[in-house]
Amino acid sequence: MSIASVTATTGVNGAKTSDKAGQGWGNLGAEDFVKLLTTQLNNQDPTDPxxxxxxxxxxxxxxSLSTQNDMKxxxxxxxxxxxxxxxxxxxxxxxxxxxxxxxxxSATPA
Structure with missing residues (x-):
């Protein structure tokens, strides 16, 4: 039996992880931050928010990071x-x- 390579993994609640995983923070933008924030809020412990x-x-x-990127x-x-x-x-x-x-x-006489 052969094992195929993994191209995407499943995260919390069955959500697929981004293809950007492992590329470093430099590729993350505002949209990615909002996704992380909402995931964090959805999965926090209600007894210990x-x-x-x-x-x-x-x-x-x-x-601050966004401002620094704009300045760069x-x-x-x-x-x-x-x-x-x-x-x-x-x-x-x-x-x-x-x-x-x-x-x-041209100014020199000939």
Whole structure:
């Protein structure tokens, strides 16, 4: 009897786990966080519920992470724009030196 490879596993209450499992936290987004939060709330022990301060701390951490990711994206765009401006500046310098040479050559009497 052969055993096929496992492509998906079953989690709590028969829910399939995400294909993102094992890829690290970098691939998780807001939708994944909401799924985790609702699963946590659905599966908590009614006699010992999760402390509100813990849930607020998790929400604050997620908000901070989201803000950091937005800043990283913005800084990446700014960096790319800086590279483009540097290339434009180099081309303008070349153009200015070429124009200066042409101007000095044409200004010289023959």
């Amino acid at each position: 999760v402390d509100n301060s813990q849930m607020l701390a998790q929400l604050a951490q997620f908000s 994206d913005s800084l990446g765009k700014i960096s790319a724009q800086g590279d483009t401006l540097a290339q434009i500046s180099a081309k303008l310098d070349t153009l200015n030196s070429t124009v200066a040479k042409l101007t000095s050559t």
